[in-house]
Amino acid sequence: ARQKHIRNFSIVAHIDHGKSTISDRILQATHTVSDREMKNQLLDTMDLERERGITIKMNAVEVHYLADDGETYIFHLVDTPGHVDFSYEVSRSLAAADGAILVVDAAQGVEAQTLANVYLALDNDLEIIPLINKIDLPAAEPEKVRQEIEDVIGLDASDAVLASAKEGIGIDDLLKQIVDKIPAPTGDLTAPLQALIFDSAYDSYKGVIVTIRVREGVVKPGDKIKFMNSGAEYEVTEVGVNSPHPIKREQLMAGDIGYLAASIKNIRDARPGDTITHVNQPAAEPLPGYQPMTPMVYSGLYPTDNAKYNDLRDALEKLQLNDASLEFEPETSQALGFGFRTGFLGLLHMDVIQERLEREFDLDLITTAPSVTYHAFVENDRMIEVSNPSEMPDAGEIKWIEEPYVAAQIMVPNDYVGPVMELAQRKRGIFDTMEYLDEQRVNVKYEMPLSEIIFDFFDKLKSSTRGYASLDYELAGYRKSDLVKIDILLNGERVDALSFIVHREFAQERGRDITTKLKEIIPRRNFEIPIQAAIGSKIIARSTIKAYRKDVTSRIHTGDPDRRAKLLEKQKRGKKRMKSVGTVDVPQAAFMAVLNTD
Ligand code: GDP
Numbered sequence: 001a002r003q004k005h006i007r008n009f010s011i012v013a014h015i016d017h018g019k020s021t022i023s024d025r026i027l028q029a030t031h032t033v034s035d036r037e038m039k040n041q042l043l044d045t046m047d048l049e050r051e052r053g054i055t056i057k058m059n060a061v062e063v064h065y066l067a068d069d070g071e072t073y074i075f076h077l078v079d080t081p082g083h084v085d086f087s088y089e090v091s092r093s094l095a096a097a098d099g100a101i102l103v104v105d106a107a108q109g110v111e112a113q114t115l116a117n118v119y120l121a122l123d124n125d126l127e128i129i130p131l132i133n134k135i136d137l138p139a140a141e142p143e144k145v146r147q148e149i150e151d152v153i154g155l156d157a158s159d160a161v162l163a164s165a166k167e168g169i170g171i172d173d174l175l176k177q178i179v180d181k182i183p184a185p186t187g188d189l190t191a192p193l194q195a196l197i198f199d200s201a202y203d204s205y206k207g208v209i210v211t212i213r214v215r216e217g218v219v220k221p222g223d224k225i226k227f228m229n230s231g232a233e234y235e236v237t238e239v240g241v242n243s244p245h246p247i248k249r250e251q252l253m254a255g256d257i258g259y260l261a262a263s264i265k266n267i268r269d270a271r272p273g274d275t276i277t278h279v280n281q282p283a284a285e286p287l288p289g290y291q292p293m294t295p296m297v298y299s300g301l302y303p304t305d306n307a308k309y310n311d312l313r314d315a316l317e318k319l320q321l322n323d324a325s326l327e328f329e330p331e332t333s334q335a336l337g338f339g340f341r342t343g344f345l346g347l348l349h350m351d352v353i354q355e356r357l358e359r360e361f362d363l364d365l366i367t368t369a370p371s372v373t374y375h376a377f378v379e380n381d382r383m384i385e386v387s388n389p390s391e392m393p394d395a396g397e398i399k400w401i402e403e404p405y406v407a408a409q410i411m412v413p414n415d416y417v418g419p420v421m422e423l424a425q426r427k428r429g430i431f432d433t434m435e436y437l438d439e440q441r442v443n444v445k446y447e448m449p450l451s452e453i454i455f456d457f458f459d460k461l462k463s464s465t466r467g468y469a470s471l472d473y474e475l476a477g478y479r480k481s482d483l484v485k486i487d488i489l490l491n492g493e494r495v496d497a498l499s500f501i502v503h504r505e506f507a508q509e510r511g512r513d514i515t516t517k518l519k520e521i522i523p524r525r526n527f528e529i530p531i532q533a534a535i536g537s538k539i540i541a542r543s544t545i546k547a548y549r550k551d552v553t554s555r556i557h558t559g560d561p562d563r564r565a566k567l568l569e570k571q572k573r574g575k576k577r578m579k580s581v582g583t584v585d586v587p588q589a590a591f592m593a594v595l596n597t598d
């Protein structure tokens, strides 16, 4: 009977369309948090999320809704991130839900990630409730957006909730629709236990805590459980729900979303995607897990202090538990020592991981420039995967190189189609199609090298369309390209961690850019430091850092003592994030110099 009163759903949308604010209003309307506790984007609990104003992690909470019919319903709500780099979070949360609320900004309309996320929901056969948010904005055009949802996505939007999360409008309608439209979970309480792990985190007291969706059966403290993929066995110590703070429960049953702890010390035992069952009455087979994510970019992570290598491995393992899309394996660099080649879903993801490693694990890191995975073909058409540019075979051995391409879709007002196409062309894009979304907006599709998309394409796209364009992409396969590796020599020594791969056409220009930039970034010494860019043994560009040491602190002429202290602190950090390579000190910024050209 309880099951009939449960509703499990995710909130999905393009970034900034208001998912987290809708979640706030649901928490308030259901009196889950007191007014005193309430704050904006309450579920964005990580410091990083609050500072950047974005959701990075999904968050599952239970709320209780007293409906007009006098019945109380239990909602399990999962707020999700919108940025393309975190779509794995979205897809995992959708696999645990029975419905989705699709939030669309009334002034912006359907954007690239609106489409991407709604397709993920449809793939999971979820009931979708469209919600048009921000109707308080002067630029809101709810009727036009309603039409767009029907035309572009193909969803019936005649009942779409018209809402302003900011002003609390439409929330009652939403809560009613959740009860009416999202199906109650099914599942047999007497069947063998099957619970899908869709998220996990490490707690130093309780061990690994997994977030689960119970599909069949019941689980409670004291139960002997088995992780069906890893084979590990444990005894449950605690189950409960987040509301939004953890509340212990006597049991979780088919249809519930909640957490489970079992003093799990080995992180590998309890990965997202695994199924939990009972040791004594096991399920016949595990639930379908998740497709593993293929990282889009790789970079090298190195502790500035070599003695911290094991700490870094530990930290990466713990983070991986909380971020199933993170991948890493050991690598060594002549210049940087022992570290890890780490795979990310994009640059924002990379940035977030680096920051979390530094804040949550107190590590100082050097991150090398991100690189996509190239395929180098050598003798007998043997293919070598190269995700670290310094490992590209010598030009003489290579028959040809292929690089990853993506299918990109760019949604933009038609006034900006010209600049968008110009930019895409400049970034080696191959035009595919262009469709009208309505009279004013188009969806332009290109095939583009992943390396060009990942680096600064999005920033350039935003600036050339005054922020109006949105972008989504997915891997489309490999294509042959005329690529070369550029090596950087400092004081005559090749620094492997500074090598990068570019299209031959841009090699000269990039070589010049980088040597000029490194000259600004690398601190002076009491001797001259030549900087050279080379393809093989051929030097294509050079610059020289003059002798002397520059006293950076003397540049701080600011009266504000707070600001001064901050600057000094920042410099101290900056100094820590520096690596001595031979006789030259190379700061973190040098490794990223290859990123932002022009
Ligand atoms: P998310 O990225 O989808 O989670 O979006 P957020 O909930 O973080 O909201 C993004 C921004 O839009 C924030 O600055 C919110 O204050 C703002 N916002 C959210 N809902 C509304 C609304 O109904 N009206 C207006 N005017 N602003 C809103």
Ligand code: MG
Pocket: 019, 020, 021, 054, 055, 080, 081, 082
């Ligand atoms: Mg959010």
